[in-house]
Structure formats: C-alpha cells, structure tokens
Amino acid sequence: MGDPRAFLTIHRKEAGYRPVHERIDDFSEVEQTLSTGDRRIQASRCMDCGVPFCHWACPLGNKQPEWQDMLYKGNWQDAYLVLSATCDFPEFTGRICPALCEKSCVLKLSCDEPVTIRENEASIVEVAFREGYIKPVHPVRNGKRVAVVGSGPAGLVAANRLNHKGYEVTVFDKHEKPGGLLRFGIPNFKLGKNIIDRRIRLLEDEGIIFRMNTCVGLDITTRELIDQFDAVCLAIGSEVPRDLPIEGRSLKGVHFALELLANQNRLLEGISVPEEERISCKGKKVLVIGGGDTGSDCVGTANRHHAAQVMQIEIMPQPPVGYNPATPWPMYPQVLKTSSSHEEGCIRRWNLASNRFIGENGVLKGVEVEEVEWIPAVDGGRPQMKKTGRTEIIEADLVFLAMGFVHPVQEGIIAELNLSVDGRQDIAVDACSKTSVDKVFACGDAVSGASLVVKAMASGKKTAAEIDRYLSGK
Known part of the structure; x- marks a missing residue:
C-alpha cells in the first residue's frame, strides 16, 4: 500500500446528499461526489489489513485493497481494470449497493469509520467513462447462440460475460426498455436512467441483441427458444409482490x-x-x-x-x-x-x-x-x-x-415458462444454475428469491461460467 498508516490521521468523509430543499422538487440523483483529490485521499485510508474482509464479504469477490491503492496513487485506468475484472457494472453497484464490503471493513469493525469503498467504486467507473478507458470489445464469435430471458442485473451480467466469450447473445424482455428492476423498480433519485442507457449502448455496440416488448410464453414459446438457441438463461427476477389479503384490500387507493x-x-x-x-x-x-x-x-x-x-x-x-x-x-x-x-x-x-x-x-x-x-x-x-x-x-x-416478493421457484412461477415445453408443472434448479430442462439455466432473484442487486449480478456471473462450461464441453 502507498500509505498504510493514513487511516490514523484521515477520517472518513462522505460526499453526502444534495440539500433537501433543492432535491425535493426533482428526481435527479440525490447523492453528490467528492473531488478527485478528496477521493484519492479517502482511498488512502485502506490500511493493508492483511486479511481483507471486504473482499470476503463482496458477493462479486471485488479486490478492493488493490484498486483502492491504485486510486490513491492516481492510476485510475489500472484501478478500473482491476475493478471491472470482477464487477461488470460498477456504475450500478457504486450507486445502489448497500456495501457489504464496508460492513466488513476492519476500520468499520474497529472504529466505525470504514473506507468509502462504494463511493470510490462509483468514482472510478465515472472517470473511466469520462476519460475513454471504456471502449467496445468485439470478440471472435464461436458460432453458438445463447438466449437470456430478462434484462435485469442478473441477465445483463450473464449476457455481458457470455458475449465476451464469443457467444451470440440475444436478450428477451417483456418491458419497453432493458434494465429490469434497475430501470422500473429503483427511483431515478437513486439511479439515473441515463446511467443504464449508457451501458446498454455499449452492450449493443459489442454485439448483444435486445428484443424488448417480447414476453416469453406469449410472444415466443420456451420450446422455440430451446430449438433456436444452444442454451437459455432464465433471469426473470422476483417481481410478484407479497400481498396483504385483509378486509378492504380491494378499496381504491x-x-x-x-x-x-x-x-x-x-x-x-x-x-x-x-x-x-x-x-x-x-x-x-x-x-x-x-x-x-x-x-x-x-x-x-x-x-x-x-x-x-x-x-x-x-x-x-x-x-x-x-x-x-x-x-x-x-x-x-x-x-x-x-x-x-x-x-x-x-x-x-x-x-x-x-x-x-x-x-x-x-x-x-x-x-x-x-x-x-x-x-x-x-x-x-x-x-x-x-x-x-x-x-x-x-x-x-x-x-x-412494500412487504417483499414471493419466491419464483417455491411459488412455481419459473415453471410457467416451462409449460410450453413438455407440460410439466415443476422445474428444479441445481447448485450449478442448471435447471431440470435440458439447455436451460437460471440465475438471479429467479433462483434465490428477492435479494440484493449485487447478489443477482454475482449469480449472473456464475451462471454465465456454467453455460460456457456446458457449451464448451468442459
């Protein structure tokens, strides 16, 4: 580490929110940012603690100490390369992740002043976009095709990873625009939709095909997907809300x-x-x-x-x-x-x-x-x-x-996508994301039930690797 003792003299400094009287009249993002100088100073607080609990706590396995040190030294591009190796979309997690890493930071456990890991992450990816470090990648195609059903965080990560491995990826989604929960569930004041649009444009430039307003099971059957693609990834999320069936539930309001x-x-x-x-x-x-x-x-x-x-x-x-x-x-x-x-x-x-x-x-x-x-x-x-x-x-x-969502597997919701295949009323998902239907995998909240965006992304990452192993015969 460049300055392993900085945490002794430098306190945690957050960017904070825009003033209430200003933000209450619009839906723009409420969180502010620090200057690049202050951000590097905050990164210096990472204390080279020996056993990085932050890395252990992150579902994506981010290497926080490594890119904190690079950020502190001003090596923004290297910091982004290390960050993006484990996290496909830091611009999302850097804004809306509850920062499990910070909950496990040694400085959190010792003095309740964790490193500003999440904010630093967001700053790194924004500099990467602004300075042109992020450019479209055009991989050599391997001749195999994968369908991803659902364009939320899990589906987007699975699509991105498979695309970079050379598969021709088509993402199907019933909504008007891609993003799933990121676009239609999280308010703009937490995640501006221009941030999603920027990433989707990049994914399209890299060859991913998005077919929106397409409901699998209605506009195209599961059988057709299985016949047309070498593998299918179900990333339909967990969007059936838990109800409160008490007297008066049908009242207007x-x-x-x-x-x-x-x-x-x-x-x-x-x-x-x-x-x-x-x-x-x-x-x-x-x-x-x-x-x-x-x-x-x-x-x-x-x-x-x-x-x-x-x-x-x-x-x-x-x-x-x-x-x-x-x-x-x-x-x-x-x-x-x-x-x-x-x-x-x-x-x-x-x-x-x-x-x-x-x-x-x-x-x-x-x-x-x-x-x-x-x-x-x-x-x-x-x-x-x-x-x-x-x-x-x-x-x-x-x-x-706002009482949560029902579990898609336990409630048989995933099985509905399977009815057009062989009439079965159940579908199982094993530890490797493979379902009981040949060529069909599942990931994200569709498997786990409603959870964190970062966990859905980790699931998409894992499932992409499983699909690659399946299709490459490894």
Whole structure:
C-alpha cells in the first residue's frame, strides 16, 4: 500500500446528499461526489489489513485493497481494470449497493469509520467513462447462440460475460426498455436512467441483441427458444409482490409499491402510462406498509409528489442505532437505517400489524393497525408475534404495500415458462444454475428469491461460467 498508516490521521468523509430543499422538487440523483483529490485521499485510508474482509464479504469477490491503492496513487485506468475484472457494472453497484464490503471493513469493525469503498467504486467507473478507458470489445464469435430471458442485473451480467466469450447473445424482455428492476423498480433519485442507457449502448455496440416488448410464453414459446438457441438463461427476477389479503384490500387507493415506482419511472422516461393507472400522491395522506428499501423508495417518491403526510410502518421492532449486539459481525448488521428519503420527511413507526383497510363508497379512508409484541423463542429461534389488542385508525388516502416478493421457484412461477415445453408443472434448479430442462439455466432473484442487486449480478456471473462450461464441453 502507498500509505498504510493514513487511516490514523484521515477520517472518513462522505460526499453526502444534495440539500433537501433543492432535491425535493426533482428526481435527479440525490447523492453528490467528492473531488478527485478528496477521493484519492479517502482511498488512502485502506490500511493493508492483511486479511481483507471486504473482499470476503463482496458477493462479486471485488479486490478492493488493490484498486483502492491504485486510486490513491492516481492510476485510475489500472484501478478500473482491476475493478471491472470482477464487477461488470460498477456504475450500478457504486450507486445502489448497500456495501457489504464496508460492513466488513476492519476500520468499520474497529472504529466505525470504514473506507468509502462504494463511493470510490462509483468514482472510478465515472472517470473511466469520462476519460475513454471504456471502449467496445468485439470478440471472435464461436458460432453458438445463447438466449437470456430478462434484462435485469442478473441477465445483463450473464449476457455481458457470455458475449465476451464469443457467444451470440440475444436478450428477451417483456418491458419497453432493458434494465429490469434497475430501470422500473429503483427511483431515478437513486439511479439515473441515463446511467443504464449508457451501458446498454455499449452492450449493443459489442454485439448483444435486445428484443424488448417480447414476453416469453406469449410472444415466443420456451420450446422455440430451446430449438433456436444452444442454451437459455432464465433471469426473470422476483417481481410478484407479497400481498396483504385483509378486509378492504380491494378499496381504491391500496396499491403495491411497484405500481407507484414503475409508473413514475415510466413517466420520467416518456413512456405512455394510461391515465387510469397513474398515481399521484399530491396533497394526500400516504401510508407505506413495509420498512425496507422499497418502502423507503415509496417515501421518497411521495415526497416528490408533495404528499400532505407520509408515514411508514413496520411490523418488526425498531432496530437499534449504530450497533446491534444481536447481529454481530460477520452477520449483516440489523441497525436503524435512515435513508435520504426519510430525511426529506416521514413519520416512522414500528411494531404495528395491519388489521383492515377502511373505506367509504369503495375509496380508502384509513387503516386499522394493532400494536404487537415480539416474544423471544426459548430455543433461540424466531421470536413469536403477539397481538396486544391495542388498536388505532391511521388516516390514509393511499397505501403502498412494500412487504417483499414471493419466491419464483417455491411459488412455481419459473415453471410457467416451462409449460410450453413438455407440460410439466415443476422445474428444479441445481447448485450449478442448471435447471431440470435440458439447455436451460437460471440465475438471479429467479433462483434465490428477492435479494440484493449485487447478489443477482454475482449469480449472473456464475451462471454465465456454467453455460460456457456446458457449451464448451468442459
């Protein structure tokens, strides 16, 4: 390392967010960036700790100490080459990854000041684009063709890796533009869609074919894909939201979170959304049910619509601030997370279960919630929820359900793509991403259930290697 003792005198410095009064009126990215000088100083804090837990914690196996040192020394191009060897799209992970690497950084564990790994990653790839280090690659074709179903993070990584190995790759997607969750699930204020478009143009220049507005199973059958291609990769994601089937669920004003997020992103892209499907939070009392990132994204979107009030409720207890002794390293720390959206205005409450939606003339007016308690299990297992009988009515004009997504394999969703092959009602996926249907592989959230973008990318990377081994006879 260039300066293995810099961490002793240099503190962590984050770029931070744009001021609330400025960002609340637009959907541009909220996160700022440091100057290249400050960024190099932050990279110098990587302390040559001997055993890089950051590398261990990263699903992609990024070599953070190596490219931190190159960044500190001003070798931006070398830093990008090392970074891109393990991470296909650092411009995505550098913006939206929860930075598992930073949770395991020795400086996090010792003094709660981890290296700004995620921000440094984003800076490296942006310099690489700006300085022209990133150029289209045109590999020699090997004569074999692969179909990738789904253009989300897993599908894009699989397509990119296979394309670079010489396969002719065609990506099929039912949506209007590629990106999957990146484009239609994550708000622009976290990931500008021009960032996705820039990468897609590069992938197209390198030879990947995108067939959008094409639904596999309707516009083209699975049998046709298997017949036309040497291998098929299913990267359909996990996009069926978990419902809340309580009294009043059909009232006007109760929506899944992605109804708001996807429609808003489409409108910002200039994609037509039928008037009856548009959702406006302006001047309304908004209740978000679910305390995760998707719920937070709904909060930020509602704030930009200038809602009268935004509240987010969670059935689980409020996690502690800073450190949680119940989830010590190497477990993922379950601590209170305050997002940029929460900073813009949001009432947050915990230990509340929803009993029924209340309405008048078919229109939502409120939600009856009940306080719950969590009783620790005697065997150390999952705590048991106990309702207390203490209920109240929360007034709401709009409710957004952000409670996660069902597992595609467990719920038989992947199997639906297989019906046109041989009528089977089930499909299995082994440890090597190979399904029980010949020539068909699967990756990403379609296999694991809803997870992190970085884990989906890691799965796409692994599956591309498995497809290559399968087609090359290794």
